[in-house]
Amino acid sequence: MKTKGKGKSIILFILCVAGIAFLAFAGFHGLVIGSGANQWEFKSFEKSITKGLDLQGGVTVTMEIQSDKAVAKSDLDKTKEMISLRVNKAGVAETVVTTEGNKRIRVDIPGQYDSKSIVDSLSKTGELSFKDPSGNVLLTGKDVTKASVGNDPNTGQVIIELEFNESGKKKFADATAKLIGQKISIYMDQDELTSPTVQNAIIDGKAQITGNRTVEEATKTASIINAGALPMPVKAVSTQTVGAQLGANALPNALKAGAVGIAIIFLFMILYYRGPGLIACLGLTLFISLVLFTFVGVGVTLTLPGIAALLLTIGMAVDANVLMFERIREELRTGKSVKTAVKAGFHNAMSSIIDSNLTTIISSLVLYFFGSGPVKGFALTLLIGVVLSMFTAIVVVRALMNLAVNMGLLNKPVAFRVKRG
Template identity: 35%
Template sequence: MLQIALWKRLGIILVCLAGLALALPNVFYTRAERHNDAVTAIERGAIATPEIEADLAQWPEILPSSLVNLGLDLRGGAHLLAEVQLGDVYAARLDGYWPEVRDALREVRDQIGTIRRQDSPADELRVRFSEPGGAQAAADAVRALAQPIVSLTGVGQSDIDVEVAGDILTVTLSDAERTATDDRTMQQSLEIIRRRVDEAGTREPTIQRQGADRILIQVPGIGSAQELKELIGTTARLTFHPVVSRSGSAETTVDADQLLHPSMDEAGAYYILERTPVVTGDDLVDSQPAFDQNGLPAVTFRFNPSGARAFGEFTANNVGAPFAIVLDEEVVTAPVIRQAITGGSGQITGNFDVAEANRLSILLRAGALPAEMTFLEERTIGPELGQDSIDAGQVASLVAMAAVVVFMVAAYGLFGVFATVALGINVALIFGILSLIGGTLTLPGIAGIVLTIGMAVDANVLVFERIREELRTAKGPARAIELGYERALSAIVDANITTFIIATILFTLGSGPVRGFAVTLGIGILTSVFTAIFVTRLLIILWFERRRPKQIEV
């Protein structure tokens, strides 16, 4: 007989109610969003001002408040395509090798004579020694510094190559180490960009690698591409260097192991610094905006234990000497060391306003980008264009649903009405699931929903046509309905499995808009099968149990 167990009925009803409850905040999107933003602000330590309290009251606490995040094409925002200058990392790596290379060569000084670093391309470290006869000893001493590469592709290989030509020793990164370094640099850049964007409180950014050295960044809701560039485009590399001397000219000649950087505050002032820093921003664990003793905006910082130890030892050994705090190749300040700084913390002062101090603290807290980025493409999408896309998507969805409703009611009468109710629940379930998983809805995603609306009734059509056939041979309408669902099930499952496989392939191999389409299509397939097999059937059974018709027309 035509029956569904009570626990199954309750389960179907609970799933539908849960989907409707999860989808409900999207009907009142602005109110729920303001409530969520206020909750996030309080979780981050903001003071509960009257404005925040008013925003919290925009949505009841007892109801779900998760929203479907709107993509860049629907909400407006900024789009950037950045190229990471991987060559900068090679230069930094080789600069870091210089102290070790120098110490290793000093141990064989009796064979190679005096040593001096030479000017060289960014991806090389060149050292001249005065006794060419000691070339082999110099090469062996430096090769002993080589380390095995920590990567799956570089197993069994070392990280540096050493060559000697006459009295010149050249150190370069090996090809395997360059490949591993490129991969680490891209992963680090992705993570730091994500931290910086998250620190700024933006919603659902898209940050992904493209090709060997490019990163795609899309941030919905941000004001402009320029604002996004200011947030993530600064390297924010903080280093602390011993000061050799000052200069008043940018043309000052410096040695290969020295740097010439301008002063941030004093126009025309330059500092000659030792190339190798004492500590770097990699040793920072925290940075916060603050005010100095004069009430002016400043930025505080705190080192990790190793950075604090190195900084403490340097200041203890150089009391009375100046040292420079360098931010992105500009000297922020160059104070004289009055006493050992052993606490592992300090303060950066300069010509900051409050906004600049806050932005700098975000950049330092998120970490320094390992290499400079060049922006190849930038676009700003206004919220008006995004709203136009939403309106167009709504119109398309309503037209599609209206056409389906008219066709189903005209073709199947009361059974078509049941299918229409299930279709509405189907759409609510799609939005409920997207809200639950924190999915992002894009314009292609709306296309996936529109396609789902058209496909959702396919299963009902298969069932209803099968019921029509069974009415000609079955004993009574109850048996016809039961057989219709049983014998149409295999066709429904087969058709939707193949479509779901296609959606999975699109999600796996695609990116950006293609993935957005695949997500909504895949979720729509699952919900349409559920509503066709369970929801429509439950509606028909409830109607049948109430009316007990002797004959039915489908």
């Protein structure tokens, strides 16, 4: 039975190591499977993670809604959607549009350096229009009272519901009566939002736009229509330009610094803790890979402060491993067996690990909800890193240590640099 358990532990340990190695390789180098039409590409972190302006250069513009009264959150979100549509219409990749405070909207546009033309474009109020197939304007945003998202009671399909004011009601009734079976296209400036086909004349001032769209797509379209119906004047209050050369130099330098730091950490852990240190390095490799995969999944924009936060969390992950290993060594010095010492060491280190990481999580949440721009990015990166470092230390490293003990790789106190008389 003991031999069978040892064999199972060896198999599981090898599978875990192979899985970690595969994730790290695929993430850092990418992977291409198949060829031609059947080709499937697993993009590397370099290609899939959005980089901030400080890493690739571009323009940051902070727009402020010009209003003496407090701006409602719904109006701020509508204006953000309108600006987002305008800035993305040229196909600029990786543009980030976020709200700051109650009146401001921050726009990060990588790879663009003509700040004047960008500011002029973003400062336009925007014009919503309804056009017939010939391009003639039938209604404008001033004729729309409200756009909302709902569900068709018969099909359950997501729909956009429109309500028009008195002038819009008459215009829309005349237009739909003439254009039955034809399309009425809705535009924001020159960008087409949707082109529904008129099914019948609509005389009550309430219309439904059907079609195969998700709730998110319908909500975005409705928000832009509302933004056109309630234009919010904006003004650029801050413009920053990061040169291409500065951005191009920043990323390689940051990566080199990170690689050197991680290499030193790995070397220290292996030399000082030997076998357990090697297992800690496996856990840290998985941790770094999981953090970067999470960045891709949640759409984190990586900046220099974000890289700093990532390196900080790597240090915290190492700290958790050091706490666990030192507790294990203390237990071994009392004369306990390796298996018992490992179990007790992890248990005793748990409260210290959770306490130290919990304070960092609280700090990250405060920075995220009350900070803005780079501070918010730093906080999000730090929060993701801390949570995943706890997972890898408490779950992954612990499991690998137990497997190593069961398979006989760490079955003597000397493997932990503990000598007994």
